[in-house]
Amino acid sequence: MKRIDIADLDCIYLSYDEPQKEKFWVEIKNMIPWAKRVDGVKGSDAAHKAAAAASETERFILIDGDNMPEDDFFDLTLEFPDEEWEQAVFRWKAINYINGLCYGNGGISSWTKTFVNNMKTHENTDGRTETEVEFCFDPLYWAMHNTYSTTFPNQTPFQAWRAGFREGVKMCLDRGAKPTIVKFKQQVHQRNLDHLTIWQNVGRDVENGIWAMLGARMGTYMLMITPEWDYRNVQSFDALEKIFSTIDGHDPEQIAARISGDLISQLNLPIVMLDEAASMFFKDHQRKKYVNHAVMTREIDVIRRQEGW
Numbered sequence: 001m002k003r004i005d006i007a008d009l010d011c012i013y014l015s016y017d018e019p020q021k022e023k024f025w026v027e028i029k030n031m032i033p034w035a036k037r038v039d040g041v042k043g044s045d046a047a048h049k050a051a052a053a054a055s056e057t058e059r060f061i062l063i064d065g066d067n068m069p070e071d072d073f074f075d076l077t078l079e080f081p082d083e084e085w086e087q088a089v090f091r092w093k094a095i096n097y098i099n100g101l102c103y104g105n106g107g108i109s110s111w112t113k114t115f116v117n118n119m120k121t122h123e124n125t126d127g128r129t130e131t132e133v134e135f136c137f138d139p140l141y142w143a144m145h146n147t148y149s150t151t152f153p154n155q156t157p158f159q160a161w162r163a164g165f166r167e168g169v170k171m172c173l174d175r176g177a178k179p180t181i182v183k184f185k186q187q188v189h190q191r192n193l194d195h196l197t198i199w200q201n202v203g204r205d206v207e208n209g210i211w212a213m214l215g216a217r218m219g220t221y222m223l224m225i226t227p228e229w230d231y232r233n234v235q236s237f238d239a240l241e242k243i244f245s246t247i248d249g250h251d252p253e254q255i256a257a258r259i260s261g262d263l264i265s266q267l268n269l270p271i272v273m274l275d276e277a278a279s280m281f282f283k284d285h286q287r288k289k290y291v292n293h294a295v296m297t298r299e300i301d302v303i304r305r306q307e308g309w
Contacts, residue, residue, distance in 0.1 A: 001079055001080065001081050002079070002080040002086060003077050003078065003079050003080070004059065004077065004078045004080070005076075005077050005078075006061060006073065006074050006075070006076050006077065006078060007074050007075070008057070009057050009059055009060055009061050009110070010034070010036060010054070010055040010056055010057045010060040010061070011032050011034065011035040011036065011060065011061040011062075011063065011074075012035070012036050012037070012038055012051040012054055012055060012060055012061065012062050012063070013025055013028050013035055013036070013037045013038070013063050013065070014037075014038050014039075014047055014048075014051050014062055014063065014064055014065060015037065015038070015039045015040070015064075015065030016039070016040060016041070016042075016047070016065055016237075017040075017065075017237070018065035018066045018153075018155070018159065019155035019156050019159055020066065020152065020155045021039070021065045021066075024065065024066070024067075024068060025037060027068065028063065028068075028069070031069070031071050031074075032069075032074060035063075036054050036055070037054075038050045038051045038054050042237075044235070045119060048062075048111070048116050048119065049116055049117065049119075051111075051116070052111065052113045052116035052117055055113060058112055058113050058114065059078075059110060059111070059112050059113075060110070060111060060112075060113070061108060061109070061110050062108070062109045062110070062111055063108055063149075064106050064107075064151070066106065066151055066152050066153050066155075066159070067094055067106050067107065067108065067149050067150070067151045067152075068149060068150055068151075068152065069108055069148055069149040070148050070149060073108065073148040073149070076295045077295070078090075078110070078295065078296065079295075079296050084140070085296075086112075087112060087114070087115065087140055088140045088141070088142050089109065089110065089111050089112070089115055089138075089140060089141045089142065090109060090110045090142050090144050090296075091104045091107055091108075091109040091110075091141070091142070091143055091144060092104070092107045092108050092109070092144045092145075092146050092147065092148050092149070093107050093144070093145070093146065093147040093148075093290075094106045094107035094108070094147065094148075094149045094150060094151040095147055095149070095150045095151070095287070095290070096150075096151055096153070097150055097151065097152045097153075097154060097206060098153065098154050098160065098163070098164075098202075098203040098206055098208075098209050098212045099198050099199060099202040099203045099209070099212070099279075099283065100198075100202065100282060100283030100286040100287065101195055101198055101199070101286070102147050102286070102289075102290050103143075103195065104143050104144075105151070105167065106149075106151030106153070107147075107148070107149055107151070108148050108149050115140065142298050142300075143298065143299040143300070144295075144296075144297065144298055144299060145292075145293055145297040145298060145299045145301070145302045146292040146293060146295060146297060147290050147292060153212070154203075154206055154207055154208045154209060154211075154212060155207075155208070156208065157208050157211040157248070157252075158211075158241070158244050158248070159208070160208035160209065160211040160212040160215065161208075161211040161212065161214060161215035161218075161244055161247075161252075162215060162237070162240050162244070163212055163215065164199055164200075164211070164212035164213060164214065164215025164216035164217075164218075164219065165215035165216065165218055165219040165234070165240060165243075166215075166219065166234055166240075167195070167196070167199050167215075167216055167219065168196065168199060168200070168215060168216035168217060168218065168219025168220040168221075168223070169219040169220070169222075169223045169231055169234045170234070171192040171193070171195050171196035171199070171220075172184060172188065172192070172196065172219075172220055172223050172224060173223075173231075174187070174188075178223060178224075178231050181224060181266065181267065184224060184267065185267065185268055196216065196220065196269070197269060197270055198282075199212065199213070199216035200213055200216045200217050200220070200263070200269065200271065201213065201270075201271065201272050201273060201274050202274050202279050202282055202283070203279055204273075204274060204275055204276045204279050205276040205277075205279040205280045205283075206279075209279070210252045210253060210256065211252050213252075213256055213273075214247075214252040214255055214256040214259075217256055217259045217260065217263060217271075218243075218247075218255075218259060219234070220263060220267070220269070221259050221262060221263060222243075224266070224267060225262055225266060225267075256273070257273075260273075
């Protein structure tokens with residue numbers, strides 16, 4: 001069995017426009033002196049290819065611009081029982097600071113230069129990607145069980161709103177495609193629905209949390225109830241900035257409340273608007289469920305054991 005110490009891999013900090021990126025870069029360099037940085041590359045595919053080019057090791061660790069890793073992650077060893085494992089991409093979970101959710105969004109990942117350089121490019125000339133979730137459908141892109149970082153997408157109202165908006169769209173999609181309202185009600189994956197409703201209701205206890213909640217509601221509303229909106233624009237930061245400009249300076253509480261009626265009546269979504277105390281209680285309860293196993297434990301392996309596969 002092949003083994004590689006994570007400390008022997010290049011570590012790339014991939015930042016774009018995150019408000020806290022300079023502060024996080026200083027902290028990451030103090031934690032990981034050998035870390036390298038790729039900054040300001042537009043488009044997901046292009047940014048990943050730039051990260052691969054910056055790595056001098058075939059396999060490398062990737063940290064997103066709003067993510068803060070735990071330092072003990074870099075003391076771990078990756079194990080590869082066969083060639084498939086050696087080729088695979090791993091994404092570990094991150095705890096979302098806004099709402100306490102723990103899943104792969106924003107988490108630490110490990111890529112190979114070969115995988116990245118062979119990726120099909122989905123970007124248009126404006127830097128928009130057709131759909132970021134296509135990564136998740138690659139048989140060698142593996143969701144891992146453990147949690148080794150916290151993501152902080154809430155430093156400004158726009159950053160929080162954009163994070164919520166993108167998840168409000170992504171959690172409704174069916175393998176990257178827009179479902180009908182009937183199909184959404186009947187077939188949306190329960191885990192996606194759970195995550196979606198948490199994004200829409202939890203977070204008042206942190207700065208700009210209400211903007212993330214509003215973003216999640218608007219993303220779902222524009223995808224499912226506004227037929228003229230091209231949902232592929234969710235991957236264009238420029239397009240999202242234009243949408244945000246229409247509400248910037250307005251009261252997010254009022255807009256979120258106004259949208260909630262249609263989400264409830266047309267999509268049967270539960271809207272509860274947890275206050276600060278309730279949000280804190282929910283997140284504290286959520287954290288007690290997160291128990292790490294061996295570093296190479298995949299999410300599917302845990303699910304199979306739980307369901308008796």
